[in-house]
Amino acid sequence: MVLSSYGIFSMEFSTTEIFVFSALISAVDPVAVIAVFEEINVNEFIFVNVFGEALFNDGVTVVLYQMFKSFTLIGAENLEPIDYAAGVLSFLLVACGGAVIGLIAAFIVSFITKYTNQVRILAPVFIFVIPYMAYLTAEITSLSSIIAIAVCGMAMKQYVKGNITTTAANAVKYFVKMLAQSSETVIFMFLGLSTMSSNHYWDTAFVVATVGFCLLYRTIGVLAQCFFLNKFRHKKFTKIDQLILSYGGLRGAIAFGLAMSIPATIMARQMFITTTIVVIFFTVFLQYLDYMMSGVEDIAGQQGHYSLRDNFERFNAKVLRPILMRNEKKKNFDASSIVRAYQKITLEDAMNLTKMQKAEHKRISALREYAIRQELRFGDGTYVNKGYEKDLSVNDMTVTPQQKQLDKVLASGENVDGLYALFSELLDRKLKELNTTRGQVKVNNEEEGEDIQDDYMRQMATSSNAVSSLTSHNQLNLTIS
Numbered sequence: 006m007v008l009s010s011y012g013i014f015s016m017e018f019s020t021t022e023i024f025v026f027s028a029l030i031s032a033v034d035p036v037a038v039i040a041v042f043e044e045i046n047v048n049e050f051i052f053v054n055v056f057g058e059a060l061f062n063d064g065v066t067v068v069l070y071q072m073f074k075s076f077t078l079i080g081a082e083n084l085e086p087i088d089y090a091a092g093v094l095s096f097l098l099v100a101c102g103g104a105v106i107g108l109i110a111a112f113i114v115s116f117i118t119k120y121t122n123q124v125r126i127l128a129p130v131f132i133f134v135i136p137y138m139a140y141l142t143a144e145i146t147s148l149s150s151i152i153a154i155a156v157c158g159m160a161m162k163q164y165v166k167g168n169i170t171t172t173a174a175n176a177v178k179y180f181v182k183m184l185a186q187s188s189e190t191v192i193f194m195f196l197g198l199s200t201m202s203s204n205h206y207w208d209t210a211f212v213v214a215t216v217g218f219c220l221l222y223r224t225i226g227v228l229a230q231c232f233f234l235n236k237f238r239h240k241k242f243t244k245i246d247q248l249i250l251s252y253g254g255l256r257g258a259i260a261f262g263l264a265m266s267i268p269a270t271i272m273a274r275q276m277f278i279t280t281t282i283v284v285i286f287f288t289v290f291l292q293y294l295d296y297m298m299s300g301v302e303d304i305a306g307q308q309g310h311y312s313l314r315d316n317f318e319r320f321n322a323k324v325l326r327p328i329l330m331r332n333e334k335k336k337n338f339d340a341s342s343i344v345r346a347y348q349k350i351t352l353e354d355a356m357n358l359t360k361m362q363k364a365e366h367k368r369i370s371a372l373r374e375y376a377i378r379q380e381l382r383f384g385d386g387t388y389v390n391k392g393y394e395k396d397l398s399v400n401d402m403t404v405t406p407q408q409k410q411l412d413k414v415l416a417s418g419e420n421v422d423g424l425y426a427l428f429s430e431l432l433d434r435k436l437k438e439l440n441t442t443r444g445q446v447k448v449n450n451e452e453e454g455e456d457i458q459d460d461y462m463r464q465m466a467t468s469s470n471a472v473s474s475l476t477s478h479n480q481l482n483l484t485i486s
Contacts, residue, residue, distance in 0.1 A: 013210050013214075014210055014211050015208050015210075015211075016208065016211075016272065016273050016276050017272075018271070018272070018273040019077070020081055021073055021076040021081050021084075022077055022271050022273060024073040025070060025073045025074055025077055025267065025271070025277075026267075026273075026281075028066055028069040028070040028073050029066065029070050029259075029260055029263035029264055029267075029277075029281065030219065030256065030280075030281060030284060031062065031066050032062060032063050032066040032259035032260040032263065033058070033059040033062045033253075033254050033255060033256065033257075033259075034059065034063075034255050034256055034257025034258055034259060034260070034289070035059040035060050035063065050240060050246075051246055051249050054246075054250065055249070055250060055253045058250075059253075060155050061152065063151050063259045064100065064103065064149045064151040064152035065100065065152075066259065066263070067149060067150075067151055067259070067263070068096055069096065071099075071147075072095060072096060074267075074268065075092075076088070076092065077268065077270075077271065078268065078270070098148075099148050099149050100152055102143070102148040102149070103143050103148040103149030103150065103153040103156070104152050104153070104156045106139050106142055106143050106146075106153045106157075107139055107143075107152065107153040107154060107155065107157035107158075107160065108156055108157070108160055109139070110135050110136055110138065110139035110153070111136075111156070111157045111158075111160030111161045111164075111165075112329065113135055114131050114132060114135045114136070114157075114161055114165055115160075115161065115163075115165050115168065115329035115330070116328070116329055117135075118165050118168040118169060118331075119168050119330060120331075122168075122331060125169070125170070125173065128165075128168065128169045128173060129173060129176070129177055132161070132165060132169075132177055133177075136154055136157045136158065139154065139157050140153060140154045163321070163325075163326075164325070164326065164329040164330050167326075167330040167331070168329075168330055168331045188258075189257070189258060192258040192261065192262070193257075193258070195261075196261050196282065196285065199261075199278070199282060200282055200286075204275055205278075205279040207276075207279055208276050208279075208280070211280055212279070212280050212283050215280050215283075215284060216283065216284055216287055219256075219284060220254075223251055223254040224251040227247055227251045228247060228251070231246070231247050254288065255288045255289050256281075256284050256285045257285060260281055260284070260285060261281060261282070261285060264277055264278045264281040264282075265278065
């Protein structure tokens with residue numbers, strides 16, 4: 006708006022119209038980000054942060070776009086303060102409402118797939134149909150459909166995967182990935198066709214300003230947020246992480262789709278569409294082809310522990326998983342990490358106590374030698390010194406062979422550190438073996454059964470025969486008894 010007031014651009018636009026363009030150009034494409042990050046093999050920490058930001062950025066962008074488009078249709082001169090307040094409230098309602106719809110749909114799918122083990126073909130059907138119904142429900146109720154489907158997918162991953170077989174889960178995963186890539190390809194195909202259209206309005210100043218401000222303000226936003234978050238995070242954002250986050254703002258399908266849906270009443274519509282296409286080409290193709298991030302190596306991550314997440318894990322293990330998953334029983338939270346930390350602290354305290362006993366033994370020996378030199382030794386084994394009185398029994402001065410060997414080990418600091426590292430390693434190994442054994446027992450006890458079959462009639466007959474056999478067996482037991 007500041008540059009427009011100086012008459013730099015060839016076409017004029019209002020404040021609400023530039024807000025519409027600002028909202029749509031802020032949409033980051035998650036699929037493009039995934040494609041680039043898979044090529045450069047970034048670590049999980051960066052991947053989750055950038056992909057999560059891109060995913061929810063799209064949902065927020067669509068909500069802001071719809072709000073500013075409504076302001077444009079009303080007219081900037083007709084807007085009142087109550088309209089701005091209603092816009093902020095509607096933004097919160099649309100975003101939170103979409104998340105609630107997604108959670109409800111995810112819980113419904115999880116609960117249904119818990120009881121579809123007899124007819125396995127139904128589970129993938131519900132996995133696709135119910136989330137799509139959640140998407141349509143959010144659209145009908147004017148809530149955020151993108152946030153609804155994203156939250157639904159994240160919640161389903163927690164529970165649905167445990168209710169279906171591994172083969173079915175892989176089939177669903179690859180089908181969804183193929184569908185996503187196909188949809189992205191179709192959108193970029195339309196993007197290419199739109200590029201060759203003659204209905205473009207080119208404004209060099211507007212295009213250059215848009216590309217420059219997109220890069221500048223994303224960098225400023227990333228640096229400012231990382232500076233603030235690093236004060237509270239256990240895992241800090243390094244400079245390389247911030248560079249990747251700044252460089253990962255690739256525009257794509259969402260921005261292009263919103264640009265094509267700009268109302269025809271906006272006079273600068275064609276200029277906005279042309280500029281959006283240029284920004285997409287610049288961020289996706291130019292930033293991707295120059296391989297600026299190709300030299301970034303994997304960064305070793307360190308997982309932090311937070312009370313909020315631990316509380317959710319306890320609630321998840323005790324309440325949600327037994328309700329929404331088939332082969333899941335109510336269990337307590339796995340506290341192996343707490344046991345490991347407690348054992349290490351106890352071992353360290355024992356080492357410190359041993360060192361203190363060694364120092365006390367040296368002090369007693371020195372006092373005994375001093376008493377002998379002063380010829381103040383009595384038959385009952387009591388030592389008395391002028392100005393200092395202390396009773397020392399003969400047992401305190403007796404040194405066992407085990408104490409001599411321990412003193413020899415503790416004589417060097419390297420021996421102490423090596424002993425501490427050895428006990429810690431043995432403890433970690435034992436806990437890992439216990440967890441592995443527990444997992445193997447659980448897998449062996451589970452009945453795998455057959456996966457999705459092509460002969461559905463045979464599968465239904467097999468299930469019916471199993472039920473009939475069980476009924477006959479129960480009747481026979483009743484007759485015998």
